[in-house]
Amino acid sequence: MNPIFLIPAVLVIAGMCFMIYMNKKHQSAKSQIDLDFERNKYDVYKQEVLAQNFPQIKQWMKGKSIDAYTSASVPQSTANKVQGVISDGINNVALSAIGVKLRRIETECFWVLSGSDLHFFSTNTVGELDEHVVFDNFRMEEATLRYGGILKSQLGVYSKSSEEYLPKTHIITFNIDGTLLSLEIHDRLNYVPDPTDILNMNKQLMTRVKYQIVGEKFVKILQDKFPNLQVA
């Protein structure tokens, strides 16, 4: 028998061994993290993650305070609605006044709470700032919030076992002079593994934890500032 036929079998066995090995490492690294204990370090992680992983947010805020931040996304329905308004040539003064174009739904977006203003940033395909929309205190006082479940655009991409890492969302809806505009607030920052950390399970998990701790507090801080955003 030609030994070349053995190569696929060897690869499959090696792959399975690697998966078992990584799974064990994952379980081991996970067991070493006490999420509740880590949550006490919110303030430290908020600064650390901002400085090390998302310095662009600080740059976009141009010196304004950053009280809380997390990832965001544009629901498909909102993007369709805004694009419909634009492509129909309807002069929607309200939306154009706040500069909402929302062309993309798949690129990175962020929320930043700064004083009484909620800033929404969307990026282009290379991560550069695309849109910056500010929802001021008076728009916030008229906004509503509801739980939106697991981020739908990512469902199906991941296996059931990795569902715990998918962002859960709240949907904030603004009334822009009669036009309702809904956007998603994630309960964690979007984590994209660094290729150089692919074998460093401890680092990967710890980064995920920090991103979660920073992001999951966002809605609570928002609700403390704007009591009308309590979810029934």
Place this chain on the structure above:
Amino acid sequence: MYAEQQAAYLNSYETGLDKGTLKTILEDYWEIFDKDDAIEVLSDLQNRNQDEYLDIVYNAFEDRENYVAILKSNLPDEEDVFKHYVEIYRKLSNVVPELVEQNVFQDFSAIKNIRDTAWNYGRGAFLSRCCYEAGYISEVELIEYLQRSHTGLRNYCRTWKEYTTSYIFGRAIWGGSNNDGMIQIADDLLNSEKSPLKNKIYL
């Protein structure tokens, strides 16, 4: 600025515009059909410069950390009135950074005193000429109106440069972006050899 935009004469009571253009400006743009309409619109363009609540909006814009408290504690409670001034605050937030980037002015402090007065008085001055040509006001009334406009405007703008800046700012607050044409008109009026404002600094 308005006259230049409409390609009208700059230095006479007559505008030089044809009857059709005058009709469009007065009736379609300003809904002026008779003397009463003319007086109402022209008076409003002068009186709106005495709006004391604008100072509160400008103060709020300068003190962004405290804008909510400043607006809520100093503006009238009536919902529609409050919303009107909040809308101006929002427009300032959109327009000021853009005009600074376009070098119309260096920072907001340059605008705080001159406000949008040239936009109001300037449009009023051109419209009064249109009203005069349409027969809605007499020459005496036109001259009195122009004199009141000049006196009122000088409380805010002392130079023609301040005037053009204030006009562009007012237009941007009214209509948002796309002020390149008006910026070019201002530049021409201030610097062109053929401009009646050339070498004139003060109003």
